[in-house]
Amino acid sequence: MIRVKILSLLFMGLLISCNTAKKEKASEAEAEPEMEVAQDMGAPNTLTEAEKADGWKLLFDGKTSTGWRSYGKDTFPEGWVIADGMIHCPGSGRGEAGGKDRGDILYDQKFGNFHLKLEWKISEGGNSGIFYLGQESEDLDYIWKTAPEMQVLDNEKHPDAQMGTNGNRQAGSLYDLIPADPQNAKPVGEWNEVEIMVYKGSVWHKQNGEKVVEYHLWTPEWNELVAGSKFPGLNENWADVASEGYIGLQDHGDDVWFRNIKIKEL
Structure with missing residues (x-):
């Protein structure tokens, strides 16, 4: 009798253990879809429902x-290529001289207050x-004669x-004016995520999730900063940045790729 009771208790314990394991697996299975949704950041060159x-x-x-x-x-210039979900400026080997079918490109709409x-990603030794x-x-003849530039290098x-x-x-x-701090650019061949926010003259650069530049246009500090750069020698009115304008991508003669370009007007 004692042996039978012991076997009976062992069997009951086994049943309870199995049921507990099944419930835990069921809970894990129910949680998986939520984790997948939370990790879904959207495919390249698309907007999420939240965006x-x-x-x-876009x-x-x-x-x-x-x-x-x-x-x-x-x-659109023949020298630039749209392929594999990217805007690609192929290297010319001639630097800024480029060629007749090349040159900088811009989006055909002006923006004032915005979050871009x-x-x-850049090629070895590349500049844009x-x-x-x-x-x-x-x-x-060039957009850089009027526009601030976030350096790609x-x-x-x-x-x-x-x-x-x-x-x-x-x-x-901010090219030739304010260094990115911290300097957190990723190596050649890797994608860098960047943001530019402009609001009533205040400007922020973010690179790979960190704010790296902050400044304000049209102030005495801004005019002094520009005066100490190379820009006055290229365009004496360079400091007079407009309150709205075009977004452009530079052809500097090197291979460079862009994607996921999106904007929110503020």
């Missing part, structure tokens, strides 16, 4: 050059840039990384 509800707009659909054109022209997001508040006229190989002052020509910097 749509928050007023974001500036690049991942397939066509719709909305983009050459600086000073009505058409995009991703870039992201312009904002840029202007266009018959008297201007291979900090390890491109000589410009060692020029300027305190690293103000390295990736993420």
